[in-house]
Amino acid sequence: MQSVIKVTDLHKNYGELHAVDGIDFEINRGECFGLLGPNGAGKTTTVKMLTCALPLSGGDITVEGMSVTKNPRGIKYILGVCPQEINLDPDFSVLKNLIVYSRYFDIPYAEAKKRAEELINRFHLHDKLDRPIEDLSGGLKKRLLMARALINKPKVLILDEPTTGLDPQSRRQIWEEVRGMKNNGLTTLLTTHYIEEAELLCDRLVIIDAGKIVEHGTPKHLIEKHLGGKGNLEDVFLKLTGKHLRDE
Amino acid sequence: MNNACILKNISYRVWHMWRRNIDISLVTWKTNVIPPLIEPVLYILAFGIGLGAYVQKISFDGQYYSYLAFLAPGMIAVGVMFHATFDTMYGAFVRLRYQKTFDAVITTPLSAEDILVGEILSGATKGLFAGAAILLIISLFGLASYPSSLVVLPLSALAGLMFASFGLLFAAMAPYIDNLNLPIFLFINPMFLFSGTFFPLDGMPAWVRLAANLLPLTHLVNITRAATFNRLTPALLWDLLYILILTAAIAYVSIRKMKSRLIK
Numbered sequence: 001m002q003s004v005i006k007v008t009d010l011h012k013n014y015g016e017l018h019a020v021d022g023i024d025f026e027i028n029r030g031e032c033f034g035l036l037g038p039n040g041a042g043k044t045t046t047v048k049m050l051t052c053a054l055p056l057s058g059g060d061i062t063v064e065g066m067s068v069t070k071n072p073r074g075i076k077y078i079l080g081v082c083p084q085e086i087n088l089d090p091d092f093s094v095l096k097n098l099i100v101y102s103r104y105f106d107i108p109y110a111e112a113k114k115r116a117e118e119l120i121n122r123f124h125l126h127d128k129l130d131r132p133i134e135d136l137s138g139g140l141k142k143r144l145l146m147a148r149a150l151i152n153k154p155k156v157l158i159l160d161e162p163t164t165g166l167d168p169q170s171r172r173q174i175w176e177e178v179r180g181m182k183n184n185g186l187t188t189l190l191t192t193h194y195i196e197e198a199e200l201l202c203d204r205l206v207i208i209d210a211g212k213i214v215e216h217g218t219p220k221h222l223i224e225k226h227l228g229g230k231g232n233l234e235d236v237f238l239k240l241t242g243k244h245l246r247d248e
Numbered sequence: 249m250n251n252a253c254i255l256k257n258i259s260y261r262v263w264h265m266w267r268r269n270i271d272i273s274l275v276t277w278k279t280n281v282i283p284p285l286i287e288p289v290l291y292i293l294a295f296g297i298g299l300g301a302y303v304q305k306i307s308f309d310g311q312y313y314s315y316l317a318f319l320a321p322g323m324i325a326v327g328v329m330f331h332a333t334f335d336t337m338y339g340a341f342v343r344l345r346y347q348k349t350f351d352a353v354i355t356t357p358l359s360a361e362d363i364l365v366g367e368i369l370s371g372a373t374k375g376l377f378a379g380a381a382i383l384l385i386i387s388l389f390g391l392a393s394y395p396s397s398l399v400v401l402p403l404s405a406l407a408g409l410m411f412a413s414f415g416l417l418f419a420a421m422a423p424y425i426d427n428l429n430l431p432i433f434l435f436i437n438p439m440f441l442f443s444g445t446f447f448p449l450d451g452m453p454a455w456v457r458l459a460a461n462l463l464p465l466t467h468l469v470n471i472t473r474a475a476t477f478n479r480l481t482p483a484l485l486w487d488l489l490y491i492l493i494l495t496a497a498i499a500y501v502s503i504r505k506m507k508s509r510l511i512k
């Protein structure tokens with residue numbers, strides 16, 4: 001199978017802190033790949049380096065053969081990024097958020113409008129079409145972020161904790177969407193600390209803690225290996241990352 | 249990171265960022281379009297007509313002018329300064345820290361330099377709009393000569409770039425939004441008062457004139473006043489040169505500084 005994303009010996013230091021401390025993985029075409037880890041594990045830091053928003057302290061990342069250090073623009077054209085933090089434009093309506101974002105990809109207005117309307121229907125945002133962002137619930141904002149990430153018809157979708165803080169209904173709706181996109185063959189990187197989410201959606205995953213990969217494989221393989229097939233991924237996760245509380 | 253690197257990362261996509269910021273201003277146009285038109289009228293009423301009643305004719309460059317006529321071009325320069333500086337100073341700070349706009353845009357094909365040049369361009373556009381609006385108002389009062397006053401338009405655009413760059417630099421240096429009071433207190437307000445806006449610098453002691461000539465607004469006021477008085481001279485090229493060099497320098501420093509804050 002052909003790999004779309006290749007992460008090699010990735011490092012990120014913030015002063016003394018090794019936020020990402022030598023990570024390697026590859027994501028195959030059409031696969032939903034999970035980056036699972038407790039708070040502060042280094043998931044967002046990895047995603048930011050992958051999306052060319054943060055310089056690397058060491059190692060390399062390539063997307064479709066392009067290196068983040070040499071051709072960031074080339075990579076950014078084909079990525080769809082749904083960030084952990086909500087960074088919609090609060091002064092624009094739902095529709096305008098999508099239109100303005102589409103310009104960054106040089107998408108002509110007529111095409112952008114068509115795509116935006118499709119996405120608004122698909123993510124059930126049509127009731128809120130002209131509403132300012134502050135009127136939206138947390139779940140709707142996340143759905144809009146995801147719609148925005150798809151406006152450029154990305155080859156790779158990056159979802160950084162897409163369901164954190166959402167109610168079960170909104171979470172399920174997002175899962176449905178991710179499943180649908182996977183069935184359409186979209187390569188996806190998903191970060192989460194919800195184990196059931198990873199178990200449900202990810203073909204393969206890595207568990208990271210304190211910037212290092214502690215385990216990798218398919219959900220089934222991990223349960224088999226660590227618990228002899230009895231139990232769930234959460235037990236594996238706790239076994240590997242320990243039970244102490246994370247302070248963020 | 250060097251100069252060549254910053255230039256290499258700038259593309260036509262700066263206009264995408266510019267357009268986003270202009271669109272935001274149009275959404276909230278009542279607070280963006282009306283003040284630049286009303287403010288100069290208030291200044292002209294208060295200082296020009298109110299204070300002007302007590303002030304004799306002012307001698308400038310060997311000619312006598314009413315206080316109102318003297319003040320009017322100063323108001324153009326001040327308007328450009330306030331609107332361009334504040335647009336990037338508060339706007340960029342809010343987009344960086346609160347709205348996380350830059351975080352959203354940096355994962356699209358725009359580079360950090362595209363984003364920041366776009367910020368400076370949209371700040372300059374606000375400055376130009378303010379300058380043009382005030383020019384229009386004072387022209388209606390019969391206080392601007394034509395065609396020489398048309399110089400005010402490109403000049404306001406250039407000064408807009410300069411002050412928007414200053415604003416971006418202040419935003420980049422301020423840890424908290426309250427810290428922005430400091431450049432207002434130390435830089436903006438002294439310029440407002442001492443750049444030959446309210447009184448001619450000719451009669452001032454040499455050290456005051458020297459200090460005033462270090463302030464960028466002084467040079468803008470010099471050219472703007474000469475343009476509206478139809479007294480443009482080659483000597484003003486020095487003022488222009490000062491503004492050009494300072495604009496390039498501050499734009500460069502502000503982009504560097506803000507980029508290091510945007511991308512850690």
Ligand SMILES: Nc1ncnc2c1ncn2[C@@H]1O[C@H](COP(=O)(O)OP(=O)(O)O)[C@@H](O)[C@H]1O
Pocket residue numbers: 014017019037038039040041042043044045046512
């Ligand atoms: N800009 C930064 N400066 C210093 N430390 C940071 C910065 N961003 C993240 N960190 C630290 O790096 C570690 C990893 O953070 P992050 O990647 O956000 O974790 P996750 O997304 O897995 O919750 C944390 O300890 C966090 O405090």
Ligand SMILES: [Mg+2]
Pocket residue numbers: 043044045084160161
């Ligand atoms: Mg995170």
